[in-house]
Amino acid sequence: MSKYLTTIGEQIRKLREDQGLPLRKVAAKLDIDQSILSKIERGERNASKEQIIQIARIFEVEEKELLINYLSDRVLYDLIGEDLATDVLKVAEEKIKYFTKIRNGK
């Protein structure tokens, strides 16, 4: 079972609540309004990559862990309602393999 089967928003909310911090405090560190953070946690707004990195620092978790969850959510967002979604991801993987192979000299 992967540890990523949750949205980035849910993950952030859990981190915050586990530390017993109010939106206000965390939002202040991120230099945004608390209502924006509330919306990010509920998936109503999008966080920027920079904000995700700051959040990783604030809660002292691996940047990578949050980024993977964040980016995979964004990828899925592109595919909302597409029944081709699974095929698309497979092709995307092939392309990445192919292009990185090319980049590293044939």
Added chain:
Amino acid sequence: MSKYLTTIGEQIRKLREDQGLPLRKVAAKLDIDQSILSKIERGERNASKEQIIQIARIFEVEEKELLINYLSDRVLYDLIGEDLATDVLKVAEEKIKYFTKIRNGK
């Protein structure tokens, strides 16, 4: 070897050139300026999903074939410069499986 190891733009250009059509003609059918189509083919601009569907009709190819290439390009665009790209795609696939399972009752 997959048939998708090309960008959607390259694929469109190939379809057009194989039929010996100028940008002007195809652009007219799409109701956009030829320079825009030129940019789409070279990956400098993005096509809309509706345009991709029209293009499939114009060249009489499977909508699905173009859409998969189109969407996978968009997915990869989100991941430009990310060395986590492969991990992200794997997690995205897991999430899709997971959520569609949820949707279909448990």
Added chain:
DNA sequence: AATCATTTGGACAATATTTGACCAAATGTA
């Protein structure tokens, strides 16, 4: 070379989307 068709690049305007502040209402808690 001259001409004509095609393609490309860049400036520009119009439109749409994103981002965040702000504040009031709702909810939770002591």
Added chain:
DNA sequence: TACATTTGGTCAAATATTGTCCAAATGATT
């Protein structure tokens, strides 16, 4: 009740997207 926290909605500013238009570059033909 009183206080803290969270949420929902409106608004303005900033940014991104989309397409037109036209001139320059490139390619093909005679």
